Amino acid sequence: MRIGIITSNDTVLSCFIQPQIMDHHHLIHFDSEEKFQKNDQHLDVIFVDDELINYSSIDINTIDSYLISSIDSYSYFKKTKAFGFSSFLLNDDQLEINILKSLVKYQATSTSSLPTDYSYLIKGKSEAMKKVFDVMEKAIKTIINVNIVGETGTGKELIAQAVHQNSPRKLRKFVAINVASIPNELIESELFGYEEGAFTGATKRREGKFEEAEGGTLFLDEIGELPLDLQSKLLRVLQEREITRIGSNEVIPINVRLITATHKNLLNEVSEGKFREDLYYRLLGLPIELPPLRERKEDIIPLSQFFIENYISKNSNIPQKSLTNEAKQKLEDYSFPGNIRQLRALIELAITLADENEIRGVDILLEKVEFKKDLLEKERTLEEYNIEIIEYFLKKYKGRVNYVKDILNISKSKIYQLIKDGKISR
Numbered sequence: 522m523r524i525g526i527i528t529s530n531d532t533v534l535s536c537f538i539q540p541q542i543m544d545h546h547h548l549i550h551f552d553s554e555e556k557f558q559k560n561d562q563h564l565d566v567i568f569v570d571d572e573l574i575n576y577s578s579i580d581i582n583t584i585d586s587y588l589i590s591s592i593d594s595y596s597y598f599k600k601t602k603a604f605g606f607s608s609f610l611l612n613d614d615q616l617e618i619n620i621l622k623s624l625v626k627y628q629a630t631s632t633s634s635l636p637t638d639y640s641y642l643i644k645g646k647s648e649a650m651k652k653v654f655d656v657m658e659k660a661i662k663t664i665i666n667v668n669i670v671g672e673t674g675t676g677k678e679l680i681a682q683a684v685h686q687n688s689p690r691k692l693r694k695f696v697a698i699n700v701a702s703i704p705n706e707l708i709e710s711e712l713f714g715y716e717e718g719a720f721t722g723a724t725k726r727r728e729g730k731f732e733e734a735e736g737g738t739l740f741l742d743e744i745g746e747l748p749l750d751l752q753s754k755l756l757r758v759l760q761e762r763e764i765t766r767i768g769s770n771e772v773i774p775i776n777v778r779l780i781t782a783t784h785k786n787l788l789n790e791v792s793e794g795k796f797r798e799d800l801y802y803r804l805l806g807l808p809i810e811l812p813p814l815r816e817r818k819e820d821i822i823p824l825s826q827f828f829i830e831n832y833i834s835k836n837s838n839i840p841q842k843s844l845t846n847e848a849k850q851k852l853e854d855y856s857f858p859g860n861i862r863q864l865r866a867l868i869e870l871a872i873t874l875a876d877e878n879e880i881r882g883v884d885i886l887l888e889k890v891e892f893k894k895d896l897l898e899k900e901r902t903l904e905e906y907n908i909e910i911i912e913y914f915l916k917k918y919k920g921r922v923n924y925v926k927d928i929l930n931i932s933k934s935k936i937y938q939l940i941k942d943g944k945i946s947r
């Protein structure tokens with residue numbers, strides 16, 4: 522790990538880094554005669570005096586433009602005319618882990634000064650969400666790695682996208698990959714790419730996700746599922762900041778911000794030997810915890826209203842709808858195992874089911890959200906889907922054919938024919 526410190530005052534170095542690991546023989550100053558060695562050209566951690574401004578790979582030659590993108594640091598830099606620049610190399614794994622740990626702690630307690638407005642995209646006024654927004658501010662200000670923890674559907678990918686879109690990297694790509702969804706033997710080629718002929722089926726060269734995300738952000742979802750051998754490879758890539766495609770000797774430098782996500786407690790995985798500790802601290806960077814919806818009930822109604830507006834604005838034929846008190850209560854009392862994704866599906870179904878301008882309790886089909894998903898997953902013919910839907914509405918409206926034909930905009934005779942054929946019961 523190479524640490525860089527920009528400062529006019531060497532004593533600040535000791536504030537963050539224990540004296541015993543400082544090796545002044547390795548210090549390099551801008552204003553000295555010394556030139557950077559080739560392998561000195563990347564820094565892992567940069568401080569401007571006591572402010573950690575970056576914790577990720579950065580090329581020394583681009584440090585100026587990096588500082589400009591980090592407004593606070595740049596104005597500080599100008600104001601104090603700080604020009605001393607030091608960097609030193611650390612070769613001790615355990616010390617490296619200790620430094621990473623203290624950096625994580627430092628980041629978690631430092632405050633931010635660049636408020637960003639996510640309210641158009643991410644809803645939530647609960648204390649839990651305020652904390653999430655606070656950490657996001659810090660994530661945006663630096664290019665520190667970020668790890669998002671939360672159950673399925675809590676908004677991990679949405680947060681990752683928001684961090685990217687508000688960061689100086691927004692002009693480059695946001696590339697997302699779900700590690701759990703790729704067979705183990707394909708993860709390496711997905712991440713790092715391959716050359717033509719590298720293995721059976723590699724008919725032409727393909728770039729991996731790291732290359733695709735160059736200059737931007739790579740979102741690795743379900744990182745806890747990464748097999749141990751690939752964890753070592755990923756660690757090496759993060760340390761060396763370069764990749765090699767499978768079947769190639771060419772070393773490709775990379776400049777990618779990593780955001781990882783998991784629904785697992787990775788620290789437990791570390792203690793069980795399933796996840797490498799050194800990789801854990803490299804990836805952890807800033808931890809963002811997204812609590813399940815049942816633990817932030819005050820967000821349920823604002824989120825529901827947001828999804829109603831969103832859905833109606835995209836479907837101009839649907840009139841405005843609002844939630845009755847009974848519907849609100851029903852939503853607030855529910856536990857949402859599928860979290861916000863489930864709430865969204867449930868609201869969209871309720872809008873479709875609601876007859877008037879009101880969404881009533883009866884339109885909130887808690888047990889039926891899964892019905893909608895199941896319905897699609899069973900892969901039936903269109904005719905079979907039709908039958909299932911007609912049957913569902915006939916049951917709901919107690920066999921009133923006239924009512925159901927209007928809702929589904931089909932002919933009465935179609936329904937009677939299906940009943941006559943024994944395909945549906947009334």
Ligand SMILES: Nc1ncnc2c1ncn2[C@@H]1O[C@H](COP(=O)(O)OP(=O)(O)OP(=O)(O)O)[C@@H](O)[C@H]1O
Pocket residue numbers: 642643644645671672673674675676677678679680742784824827861862865
């Ligand atoms: N705070 C929020 N405000 C508005 N919409 C949200 C919020 N959180 C999540 N969503 C919406 O909920 C859905 C699920 O979010 P997302 O895919 O980000 O969850 P996830 O945690 O990454 O899920 P998974 O673990 O299953 O991949 C998306 O439609 C997303 O836009």
